Amino acid sequence: MSYIPIRTGAEPERRDAARNREVLLRSARELIGECGADGLTMAALAQRAGVGKGTVFRRFGSRAGLMMTLLSDAEAEFQGRFMFGPPPMGPGAEPLERLIASGVERIAWVLEFGELARAADAAAHNRFDVPAAVLWHRHLEMLLRNAGVTADPWLMATSLSATLEPERLLHAVRVHRISPARLTASWCELVSCVVRAA
Amino acid sequence: MSYIPIRTGAEPERRDAARNREVLLRSARELIGECGADGLTMAALAQRAGVGKGTVFRRFGSRAGLMMTLLSDAEAEFQGRFMFGPPPMGPGAEPLERLIASGVERIAWVLEFGELARAADAAAHNRFDVPAAVLWHRHLEMLLRNAGVTADPWLMATSLSATLEPERLLHAVRVHRISPARLTASWCELVSCVVRAA
DNA sequence: GGTCTAAACGGACTGCGGTCCGTTTATATT
DNA sequence: AATATAAACGGACCGCAGTCCGTTTAGACC
Numbered sequence: 001m002s003y004i005p006i007r008t009g010a011e012p013e014r015r016d017a018a019r020n021r022e023v024l025l026r027s028a029r030e031l032i033g034e035c036g037a038d039g040l041t042m043a044a045l046a047q048r049a050g051v052g053k054g055t056v057f058r059r060f061g062s063r064a065g066l067m068m069t070l071l072s073d074a075e076a077e078f079q080g081r082f083m084f085g086p087p088p089m090g091p092g093a094e095p096l097e098r099l100i101a102s103g104v105e106r107i108a109w110v111l112e113f114g115e116l117a118r119a120a121d122a123a124a125h126n127r128f129d130v131p132a133a134v135l136w137h138r139h140l141e142m143l144l145r146n147a148g149v150t151a152d153p154w155l156m157a158t159s160l161s162a163t164l165e166p167e168r169l170l171h172a173v174r175v176h177r178i179s180p181a182r183l184t185a186s187w188c189e190l191v192s193c194v195v196r197a198a
Numbered sequence: 199m200s201y202i203p204i205r206t207g208a209e210p211e212r213r214d215a216a217r218n219r220e221v222l223l224r225s226a227r228e229l230i231g232e233c234g235a236d237g238l239t240m241a242a243l244a245q246r247a248g249v250g251k252g253t254v255f256r257r258f259g260s261r262a263g264l265m266m267t268l269l270s271d272a273e274a275e276f277q278g279r280f281m282f283g284p285p286p287m288g289p290g291a292e293p294l295e296r297l298i299a300s301g302v303e304r305i306a307w308v309l310e311f312g313e314l315a316r317a318a319d320a321a322a323h324n325r326f327d328v329p330a331a332v333l334w335h336r337h338l339e340m341l342l343r344n345a346g347v348t349a350d351p352w353l354m355a356t357s358l359s360a361t362l363e364p365e366r367l368l369h370a371v372r373v374h375r376i377s378p379a380r381l382t383a384s385w386c387e388l389v390s391c392v393v394r395a396a
Numbered sequence: 397g398g399t400c401t402a403a404a405c406g407g408a409c410t411g412c413g414g415t416c417c418g419t420t421t422a423t424a425t426t
Numbered sequence: 427a428a429t430a431t432a433a434a435c436g437g438a439c440c441g442c443a444g445t446c447c448g449t450t451t452a453g454a455c456c
Contacts, residue, residue, distance in 0.1 A: 013403090013404090014402095014403060014404065014451090014452055014453080015452070015453090016403095016404070016405085016451075016452065017403080017404060017405095017452095020404085020405090041441080041442060041443085042442075042443065042444080043441085043442075043443090046406090046407095051405075051406075052405060052406030052407055053406075053407070053443095053444090054404090054405065054406050054407070054444095054445085054446085054447095055404075055405055055406070057443085057444065057445080058403095058404070058405080062443080062444075063442095063443065063444090123443085126369070126373075128366070128369050128373075129373070151383075151384070151387045152380060152383065152384045152387065155370070155376065155380065155381070155384035156384065156387070156388065158361070158366065158370065159357070159360070159361040159384070159388055162357070162360035162361055162363065162366055163356070163357040163360055163361075165360065168326070168356065168360055171324070171326050172353070172356065175324075175326075175327070178353065182350060182353065183353070185349075185350065186349070186350045186353035186354065186357070189349045189350065189354070189395070190354065190357055190392070192395070193391045193392055193394070193395035194388070194391055194392075196391070196395065197387070197390070197391035197394065197395075211433090211434090212421090212422060212423080212432095212433060212434065213422070213423090214421075214422070214433095214434070214435085215422095215433080215434060215435095218434085218435090239411080239412065239413085240412075240413065240414080241411090241412075241413090244436090244437095249435075249436075250435060250436030250437055251413095251414090251436075251437065252414095252415085252416085252417095252434090252435065252436050252437070253434075253435055253436070255413085255414065255415080256433095256434070256435080260413080260414075261412095261413065261414090321413085
């Protein structure tokens with residue numbers, strides 16, 4: 001298990017390191033465009049970027065770390081929307097409205113970035129304890145509480161986030177040809193009846 | 199992708215093959231007892247059983263296939279109970295009763311055999327299309343229909359089975375110290391409100 | 397510019413799942 | 427018993443993620 005450096009703004013990385021990181025991210029996006037996220041190999045990435053394989057792992061720690069880095073902008077933007085954005089997803093709307101909107105937007109997000117998210121999940125040692133997953137879970141749990149759900153909101157949030165996992169959603173869409181509209185309709189149904197029961 | 203032979207009763211395997219299969223299964227259980235399911239490697243299994251690695255893959259196709267074979271007795275027994283067993287899980291009870299009982303029993307089952315199931319899932323290329331998963335999904339879907347759920351029972355069954363996945367359940371119990379009782383209580387809550395909404 | 401050091405680098409190496417293919421063997425047939 | 431043949435066998439081999447460690451270099455300090 002390797003040490004993954006935590007960057008604070010105070011101690012910037014060396015110039016060559018920063019340059020290599022940019023080259024690696026650019027190359028990774030190119031490779032994924034050509035071969036898909038599952039087709040990217042760490043060795044191929046190193047070669048394309050013109051660095052050694054050790055450098056790739058030094059920068060990103062693991063394949064999962066690389067995928068999460070590639071996702072981080074999209075993830076941060078999404079987090080911003082459900083935490084600070086405008087209603088109905090952001091604060092200001094009723095809890096049930098926010099729950100519905102959060103799920104609907106999440107489904108759209110997964111359909112756009114899900115391949116990367118799926119690759120990150122597949123490579124991660126424990127996908128449930130990664131910061132983005134914890135934040136998302138807490139968000140759902142909080143909305144459930146605010147909506148008056150008293151019966152174990154923590155586990156209910158677990159069930160809800162299980163429903164929205166990239167692997168499952170992509171499987172439903174790609175293998176079973178479920179339309180996005182059906183996914184969102186079912187989400188609304190599910191979350192409504194959970195809240196209504198409270 | 200290798201060819202996985204389907205055994206019909208009509209064409210029995212050769213005697214040496216049958217003997218090796220037994221030795222391999224016994225050795226696999228021993229190794230799992232010593233190192234855990236995640237600690238078992240195919241090469242170590244081959245060595246312990248005194249056969250070549252090729253033989254292991256010929257018998258089971260893949261690591262996932264091995265794990266599923268090891269699970270198959272427990273899986274079949276569970277299937278028998280929800281399909282043909284006595285109420286409340288088997289036929290005869292009300293649909294909601296059966297849903298609740300099925301989930302409660304499933305949670306207990308996962309807590310007992312989940313490590314193997316988790317290992318099988320992790321190694322499988324697509325865990326959702328494996329016969330046992332399909333059967334379980336169909337069972338939940340049918341019960342939802344019988345309980346009067348008209349709004350997309352297929353996707354509802356997907357959400358429900360996501361809730362009961364070994365990886366999630368084991369994570370809840372082992373990392374977050376959630377008690378089995380809490381898991382079953384939350385399941386009852388969830389499934390009740392889904393049905394009540396119908 | 398010279399020196400020093402912590403950081404970054406690179407690629408050989410390990411361990412694992414999975415495949416390939418030349419060799420061996422169980423079993424049916426004569 | 428001899429033969430034929432399909433099946434089973436075994437282990438060298440491949441690709442990949444991840445590690446290790448000797449070498450190089452950025453950049454700070456003089």
